[in-house]
Amino acid sequence: MITLNLKKNVDSKVLHHHPWIAKNLFDKPNESVNPGEIIEVRDAHNQFVSRGFANSLSFFYYRAVTFDSREKLENKLSFLQERLYDLFIQRLSLGYNRSFRLCFSENDSLPGLIVDRFLSEKNQQAYQVFVVQVTTAGINSYISDPLKVFKNLVDRLAQENRILIPWERSIVVMRNDIKIREKEGLPFGPPQVLNNEQKVDLSTMPILIDHQFLKSEIKMQADLMGGQKTGFFLDQNYNLLRVAEIFTEYVKFFKPQNVRIMDICCHLGQWSAYLGIILKQMGVKTELVLVDISQDALNKAKATMDSYGIHVECRMIDVLDEAFVIEDKSYDLIIVDPPAFAKSKDHVPAAKSAYQKLNLKAYKGIKKYGFVVSCSCSGAISLEDLKDSVNRAQIKAFRSGKIVAQGGHAADHPHLFSFPEGYYLKMITAQVI
């Protein structure tokens, strides 16, 4: 194993378990490391710092996997199997039993590995689908045999009666159709499906999501083969709960004849489904308008809502376009959950102006005492950046909002103390007068 020493007086964040180390912080960085090669990092006094992998092709030369000097990384298969098992136990212990993020890359000390576990049903049988995205050469070398990795995980958990679904009804989808892989020297290509003996159609798949407000489940239509990211945005489940708690109090208090909700950048419509089901159970007449640029996403959202007997109006439009306007002061709740406008720090000013532009439309369109939920899923946009953009929007709209709830990604997307870059999702909900 190659050992590399850090320069003297490197930034303290490196010594406080930040998982990324840039090449210029090493005393003598090795230019010829193989992509993903295991490296031990020591400080300038030769004291152990961490072990992880390096890739001289990558912007982040080194990513840490362990800060424990006793932990060895060479036996890659058994190391990964043990980590994934441990992560599964962690998620179960947080109350996740249906669909959840099993592995959250750096935040779960497996840099470049995302695994979402979706619970599904076909012909009255439960299935689990592991959707996997690999974005680093290091992790790629650990998961060279995904079938073996996931079979081991499922068999072990099933034997211990921690899960009820056997390997025969477990499917693995390798979603390596992401361009970013090229930056690490990895090929990208169409999704690869493993262990799908029953030929389950993964592109129109009902997935079961925890409905924490109703303490039950909600069945959403998703495309695990070609849908955005892993097919579904699991990260909002805490924010959904928080907004549902607040909004139902508003509905009970004002008893509107007709509750109007607009779900901007709705994707598969989880906000609408979640709130629509609650309001239907409360016997409240609700008008739901779903907006997205993707017709495919809107079709799936509509199919979900139809299955619950909830009528929705779908609008396929570019929400940044001038043609997208919201009638003045007409909605009780508007959710603004756009894509990541800032992919890096360089994009922050342009992204902030896009968040402002979109939130301006929402703040004009909200009724007095209604709520605007403003989200940003850009790692480069801080909570303060988002607040600043929304504040400017409300001032321009001649409205006045006060923040009543704030949130981030849910507990199945934990984040490290030492890694602010890993905390990407921010949500603020304001009551507007």
Ligand SMILES: C[S@@+](CC[C@H](N)C(=O)[O-])C[C@H]1O[C@@H](n2cnc3c(N)ncnc32)[C@H](O)[C@@H]1O
């Ligand atoms: C972060 S996702 C939204 C997630 C969704 N709200 C949920 O909770 O599952 C962003 C969505 O914005 C849509 N989108 C991207 N650019 C858009 C645009 N210019 N106009 C409208 N929708 C857009 C994408 O199709 C995607 O569905």
